Amino acid sequence: MKTFEELGVAPLILQAIQEMGYESPMPVQEEVIPLLLGEDNDVIALAQTGTGKTAAFGIPILQKIEIGKYHPQALILCPTRELCLQIAADLNDYSKYMEDLKILPVYGGSSIESQIKTLKRGVHVVVATPGRLLDLMNRKTVDLGMIRNVILDEADEMLNMGFSDSINAILAEVPESRNMLLFSATMPQGIAGITRKYMRDPKEIVIGKKNEGNKNIRHIYYMVRAQDKYLALKRIADFYPNIYGIVFCRTRKETQEIADKLIQDGYNADSLHGELSQAQRDYVMQKFRIKNIQLLVATDVAARGLDVDDLTHVINYGLPDEIESYTHRSGRTGRAGKTGISISICHIKEKGKIKEIERIINKKFEKGEMPDGKAICEKQLFSLVDEIEKVKVNEEEIESLMPSIFRKLEWLDKEDIIKRVVSLEFNRMIDYYKDADEIEVIDETSSRREKREKGEKNGKNEGNRNSRKSFNAEDGFTRFFLNFGKVDGLYPNNLIELINKCVPGRVTIGKIDLRDNFSFFEVEESEAKRVADRMNGFEIDGRRISVEPAQSSKGEGGKNRNKFADRSTGDRKKWKSDSKSRFNDRETGGSKSEKPWRRSSSERQARKKRYN
Ligand code: AMP
Numbered sequence: 001m002k003t004f005e006e007l008g009v010a011p012l013i014l015q016a017i018q019e020m021g022y023e024s025p026m027p028v029q030e031e032v033i034p035l036l037l038g039e040d041n042d043v044i045a046l047a048q049t050g051t052g053k054t055a056a057f058g059i060p061i062l063q064k065i066e067i068g069k070y071h072p073q074a075l076i077l078c079p080t081r082e083l084c085l086q087i088a089a090d091l092n093d094y095s096k097y098m099e100d101l102k103i104l105p106v107y108g109g110s111s112i113e114s115q116i117k118t119l120k121r122g123v124h125v126v127v128a129t130p131g132r133l134l135d136l137m138n139r140k141t142v143d144l145g146m147i148r149n150v151i152l153d154e155a156d157e158m159l160n161m162g163f164s165d166s167i168n169a170i171l172a173e174v175p176e177s178r179n180m181l182l183f184s185a186t187m188p189q190g191i192a193g194i195t196r197k198y199m200r201d202p203k204e205i206v207i208g209k210k211n212e213g214n215k216n217i218r219h220i221y222y223m224v225r226a227q228d229k230y231l232a233l234k235r236i237a238d239f240y241p242n243i244y245g246i247v248f249c250r251t252r253k254e255t256q257e258i259a260d261k262l263i264q265d266g267y268n269a270d271s272l273h274g275e276l277s278q279a280q281r282d283y284v285m286q287k288f289r290i291k292n293i294q295l296l297v298a299t300d301v302a303a304r305g306l307d308v309d310d311l312t313h314v315i316n317y318g319l320p321d322e323i324e325s326y327t328h329r330s331g332r333t334g335r336a337g338k339t340g341i342s343i344s345i346c347h348i349k350e351k352g353k354i355k356e357i358e359r360i361i362n363k364k365f366e367k368g369e370m371p372d373g374k375a376i377c378e379k380q381l382f383s384l385v386d387e388i389e390k391v392k393v394n395e396e397e398i399e400s401l402m403p404s405i406f407r408k409l410e411w412l413d414k415e416d417i418i419k420r421v422v423s424l425e426f427n428r429m430i431d432y433y434k435d436a437d438e439i440e441v442i443d444e445t446s447s448r449r450e451k452r453e454k455g456e457k458n459g460k461n462e463g464n465r466n467s468r469k470s471f472n473a474e475d476g477f478t479r480f481f482l483n484f485g486k487v488d489g490l491y492p493n494n495l496i497e498l499i500n501k502c503v504p505g506r507v508t509i510g511k512i513d514l515r516d517n518f519s520f521f522e523v524e525e526s527e528a529k530r531v532a533d534r535m536n537g538f539e540i541d542g543r544r545i546s547v548e549p550a551q552s553s554k555g556e557g558g559k560n561r562n563k564f565a566d567r568s569t570g571d572r573k574k575w576k577s578d579s580k581s582r583f584n585d586r587e588t589g590g591s592k593s594e595k596p597w598r599r600s601s602s603e604r605q606a607r608k609k610r611y612n
Contacts, residue, residue: 001025007033010063012097017055020093026052028207029059035203036060036149036179042202043181044195048327050309050335051207053153053183054090061125061149062095070102070122072142074149075174077130077167079157079304081107081278082285086307087153088127101125106142108132109278116141130158130166137173144173152182152194156324157304159190171198185331186324186360216334219361221344221354222368228439230261232345232370233317235439237267237295239371241383245313246306247297248329250321258317259297269295272302300325309335316344319353326357343368370441373433377426384425434492434512477510478528479550484540485517495521502545503527503534520550 004014004025025033028051035041037060047053061074078084088105095101102123106115108131115132119142126133126142136142150171152158158167171194180199184191195202224232237243247262249255252273259271270284270293285306288296296303300320311333320326333340344365346354354365371379409417473479484490492512499507499521507530510522523531528549535547 002030008037009033009059013059013063013094016094016096017059022055026056028053028205029056031205032056032181033060036181037063039179040177041179042199043179043205044199044202045181045183045205045207046185046187047183047205047207048185048331050331054087055094057151057153057181057183058087058091058094061151062091062098062101064148065101065124067098067100067124069146070124071146072123072126072144073146074125074151075144075147076125076127076151076153077133077158077170078127078153079129079161079163081109081129082306083154083304084127084129091125091127103127106132106136112136130163130170134166134169137170144170145175147174148178150174150178150180152180155182155184155191155194156186156188157328159188160322160324161301164190167194168197185327188324216339217330218339218341219330219344219363219365220341220368221346221365222370222441223346223348223351224370224439224441226347229317229345230258232439233258233315234265235371235376236315236343236345238376239379240313241380243313244291244294245296245311245315246303246329246332247295247315247317248300248303248320249297249317250299252299254317255297255299262295262297267295268293269297272296272298272306274299274302300329303332304328308332310338311335311340313340314342316342316346319344319346319350319357323353323356323360327361330361368441370439372438377429377433380429381422381426384422388421431492473522474510476525477522478525479520479522480528480532480547481550482519482521483546485515485519487516490514490519495519499523499531499535502538503531507531
């Protein structure tokens with residue numbers, strides 16, 4: 001491997017990039033730098049984002065600038081405003097010690113007058129989005145007659161965005177004698193048209209295999225029912241407590257909806273799409289860059305050019321309509337030598353697309369197992385323990401309070417204290433996940449008949465999703481059927497409250513299993529008769545409670561369900577619950593929207609902010 005000096009990089013640039021921590025060239029730099037330092041070289045480079053391509057073209061074009069001549073000598077075209085600004089910022093970093101070198105980013109959505117003014121004063125490098133540059137050319141405010149290097153960055157994206165005509169019009173104005181470098185992550189047909197027309201005998205460089213996705217990225221898919229997509233997203237986000245990623249959605253509407261739901265459910269998320277103003281987009285992107293946002297829900301177009309290197313995950317909330325976009329989406333993670341995970345939450349209808357993508361990226365997807373509540377709690381807990389280990393203790397401020405705190409806790413030993421601290425968060429998680437429905441990952445390989453049989457075995461009325469729990473009670477417990485369920489707004493705490501109200505004295509309650517229209521709960525065998533006697537006949541807002549030992553022989557819900565599904569009232573005992581209204585406050589239908597333990601962490605954050 002050569003050094004930057006051996007590639008011919010000049011001392012002033014060398015000093016700047018060394019200060020940026022670039023010790024040795026990345027493969028694309030080793031190939032491209034010498035070519036662009038030469039004359040009349042055309043290059044097609046197939047390289048993903050994150051491979052070091054900005055420095056690969058940036059360093060040589062800067063080095064070739066004649067600073068005494070104040071007219072554009074290098075032109076970089078790129079698809080988005082964000083990428084344009086990012087490239088200009090990188091070039092400014094590399095040229096930190098090159099006095100008087102002027103780099104101008106030109107892009108739509110900002111004042112054209114100020115761009116014209118700067119052009120008049122004279123610039124050396126123009127970084128532009130095609131539409132705005134063409135506008136400036138039409139106003140005769142920019143002269144491309146002295147350009148010596150042209151770079152088309154993310155050429156496939158520019159074509160996808162419909163810039164083909166603008167690119168043609170721009171290239172027609174650039175002198176024939178120049179270097180031209182085209183970067184693209186994929187090689188769609190349109191690129192061949194450009195290279196044929198404007199490049200002479202281009203050298204083709206492939207970083208990684210042609211059309212291959214980044215090797216550092218694992219591709220995982222979860223095939224779920226349409227109605228489980230959002231729940232699956234939450235599960236995945238919960239399973240990776242330190243996730244820092246982009247959730248790609250197909251439409252602006254869906255992007256906003258998913259972001260709103262995540263925010264409402266206590267996740268640290270925000271949205272990025274074309275319906276937001278430029279100022280709003282800038283604000284969100286900045287928050288994401290500095291990691292004030294963990295999950296950015298975005299459309300493909302809005303996320304282009306968002307240059308963040310250390311994303312842990314990319315989540316495809318459905319696969320993109322354009323298969324090519326998948327490479328761009330997943331290429332946002334696993335950058336600069338890091339590893340990343342690209343997760344796709346998709347529907348069985350998208351199975352064909354997975355195969356197509358596998359062919360394009362030349363890599364197999366892994367089939368994901370949806371993490372269950374236990375696995376998630378474990379992960380969250382260890383992340384909390386990590387936080388405890390790493391938290392910075394403000395010795396000075398806390399010192400005066402410690403003696404009273406020690407006194408208060410002195411009756412507890414170290415182990416007890418640890419257990420209690422951890423339980424502050426753990427209890428909430430356990431409660432949350434205890435009764436969460438299992439999300440069925442669809443086995444797309446099993447035949448329809450198998451699926452039908454499986455469905456029948458699991459009981460038609462409740463469907464597969466509720467069928468996971470064993471019908472047998474724990475040893476020493478009796479399992480009861482109750483004719484109230486989630487549609488009545490029943491939740492475990494209400495049920496416990498109900499039992500305690502109906503049955504005087506202490507009752508040991510075991511597992512609780514809530515279904516849509518009815519529920520099961522367990523109590524200690526020795527208390528079973530008392531519980532059944534006391535609860536039966538009570539009513540909640542005009543509806544009689546029925547409790548009887550659960551019967552397992554007819555599938556889930558079986559006999560109990562049919563027998564008690566009627567909502568008639570019979571002889572009533574006197575107590576009327578006030579809990580129904582409380583039941584109704586809660587979300588029904590099998591998915592809890594709240595994420596209780598998150599609240600505490602955002603409270604922690606809020607506290608943090610308040611005291612900062
Ligand atoms: P790019 O593909 O240009 O977006 O670059 C990806 C990341 O790699 C950026 O954070 C660059 O700053 C970084 N980078 C580029 N070249 C080098 C190098 N030679 N050594 C270390 N980091 C680099």
